[in-house]
Amino acid sequence: MSEKPILLAACEVAKHFGGVKALHDVSLTIRRGEIYGLIGPNGAGKTTFFNCLTGLYKNEGGYFVFDGNRLAADAPHKAAAVGIARTFQNIRLFGNMTAIENVMVGRHLRTNANVFGAIFRNPATRAEEVAIVRRAEELLHYVGIHERAHDYAKHLSYGDQRRLEIARALATEPKLLALDEPAAGMNGTETEALRLLVEGICRDGVTVLLIEHDVKLVMGLCTRVAVLDYGEKICEDVPAAVQKDPRVIEAYLGGSVA
């Protein structure tokens, strides 16, 4: 695994809210083709790390190097442009748009039609529009909700909404897909299906960063895992080693890590 090139390096990333240190000099490296897990108890700073990475928050200290370039992510759309796509812990879909339209919005970044194209519908714009629809259909197929393509996003079931969010993120052609607790609120069957989906995504060449509460899922899925506790990285290793780490067991109070 270690011979693969580094995709993302976080170097001493720090973020605080008022007096509270949400992230304390967190460093980690994610290699191409990995499924990298980020776990930790509630409030450990996982989502804050995500938000810094994707430009939603501005980190006060440290920096990210992504794909060989320093990330100047002061705006989320720039992070998306360099190839970091994300989902949200509390699903954020465009509820009053259909499933396929949600994915089509994801294509925004990789398409070019401007106002003039929209008004005049020149051949290039029409061709692009056809390509957008086709790609969106493919992605809905890929995540397995194509039969719901023309339903409003808010009418989808919880599990399907999670899948739709992943499809929308994939539409931006990411190199790194950051999933914020994708299995939250899912039952066993849905979680298993999700596991297969994430594995598939990774196999198809997208590196995955996974925040998850479901430790079992993380341990079964991830190639490496970092553990955050109170804003600090206390451990980073392969799942088997993390599970045995005494600091991790302590952080999880009594070692529910198994």
Added chain:
Amino acid sequence: MNRRVGKTVSWQRHWLGMLLVAVVLVAVPFVAALGGQAWVRIANFAILYIFLALGLNIVVGYAGLLDLGYVAFYAVGAYTYALLASPHFGIHLPFWVILPFGAALACFFGVILGAPTLKLRGDYLAIVTLGFGEIIRIFMNNLNAPINITNGAQGITLIDPIRIGDFSFAQTSTVFGVSINGPHKYYFLLVTLAILVIFINIRLQDSRIGRAWQAIREDEVAAKACGINTRNIKLLAFAMGASFGGIAGGVFSAMQGFVSPESFSLMESITILAMVVLGGMGHIPGVILGAILLTALPEALRYGIDPLQRMVFGHPVVDPESMRMLVFGLALVLVMRFRPAGLWPSSQRRRELSEGTH
């Protein structure tokens, strides 16, 4: 928004409908003229407001930006036309130079106002745009001294009508044996412009840009995460709305032959916004309905209230002007009370509302 299904099936009915609409549109001024030339002018204003309301619809309905100073851009267009085609400065440029110039200037103002403020939360944006509208109006009111630019509260008179060669929109002329007077000509010009703006609204709705606007309206954070440069895309909506306002202002100037700051009060902005919201935000037929109703209602009341009072009480009890505005205000309140999504919302919005979510 993907209306690909059934496209071929109903195209005949589609064209038939279009033909019917065209016949009605051509007939309107001649029918209205039966009730007096005033009604042709009212019809003209209704269409001008359709144009304005659909311009604002891009900003408010599509991108979800609450703009309470839309009239400022209308004013910029109107004064640009007035100053460049009137004896005030002795400049008489042709309309095809000034109208685009006015639109560009309005667009420019839209961008300089929008660029720093579009990151603001919705209601703050509302008050900033409102303030901008007032600033423009105050300047128009007072820029008559020490250098007389706008002629102050008196406004600018004797503005040139739109003229193509010898064909002036202010005079009666005979086309194919039919005598067409000034208001009729403006009617057809306005209808053309309105069809254009409707077309643009429809095309934008189903485009990459339109989806981006809708995404921003739904969830700005998620839209950013999808790689949408929300500030630029919002600015685009803002600038487009402003340009339409500028064009409408120019036509207004030419049609009236007179502009004064009075025509660009906050009340005007509010009326246009009310057309959009009352009709059904983001829904083109709704917005058109809203514009027609809110133009026609006060006029109908103007002609209706006085006789009504005389009929009921034998003499006018209250000032018809205030009664007219009173009914207008009540109408806004009542429509919002009983049709919170507007008179003719898109089916989607109606569904949202019946579910109690928004």
Added chain:
Amino acid sequence: MDTLLQQLINGITLGAVYALVALGYTMVYGIIGLINFAHGEVVMIGTMVAFTVIVSLAGSGMPLLIVLGIGLVVSVIVCMVLGWALERVAYRPLRHAPRLTPLITAIGMSIVLQNVAMIIWGRNYITFPPMIEKIIYDIGGASFTNVQVAIVSLAAVMMVGLIYLVHRTKIGMAMRATAQNPHVASLMGVDINRVIAMAFVIGSALGAVAGCMVGSYYEIAHYQMGFMLGLKAFTAAVLGGIGNLAGAMAGGILLGVIEALGAGYIGDLTGDFLGSHYQDIFAFIVLIVVLMFRPSGLFGERTGDRA
């Protein structure tokens, strides 16, 4: 130097009035997120009612202070009822409607109230009878009147009272809780409807007092006066950070002072190019500039995007 002092005094007087009106906007906004456009009209009605009462009692031989007091109390009561009715009839049914719907309703109510006032009080300016004998005090080349003293001190009393109410009483606590999270507040047994109604009633009472102040200060009233006053006051509320009581007060005073100073110095600043009739644009220019650098107002909480 004396111009500066004079304009400061005038600005603070005007600012006190703005602050009281701004509180009405900010309370309602803080709790239900609605720009109550009709609030300016409530203030105008307050002025008009006070005028009617004072004029009709002027010949009764009652002592002046009593007449003024009755005028104030009646106008406060009328406005409280009006504020309550506005909420109950116009806004409450729309609590779950799309965001712009109640805004249009508010605008509609504003038009209705203006025209009702015009039908009752006519379309001309109404001049207050010069009943209060003005006493002029001089300090350092500038002067102020007893009316100004009364306005500023009454405003101060009202503000302290409001702060006490919001921070030390049960209904105040309920208001703050509702502003934070109406749903949770209702689960804790807070009667949301009552709290919202109270915000309107209290705001309208403050507005009525402000209306009386404006009337006695300018000695003139007009059915359209509420509009610009309301607009300025709303600007003040936004300037301070809407939803924030202390912010509204500070914003009001600040706006008054900026306007007065602006009107006093604009001629000098622009080489007489722009005159004092540009007074009204200062409010908006300051607002735009402040919001550019502090998007949530001077004292507003910074609300970042949350994921």
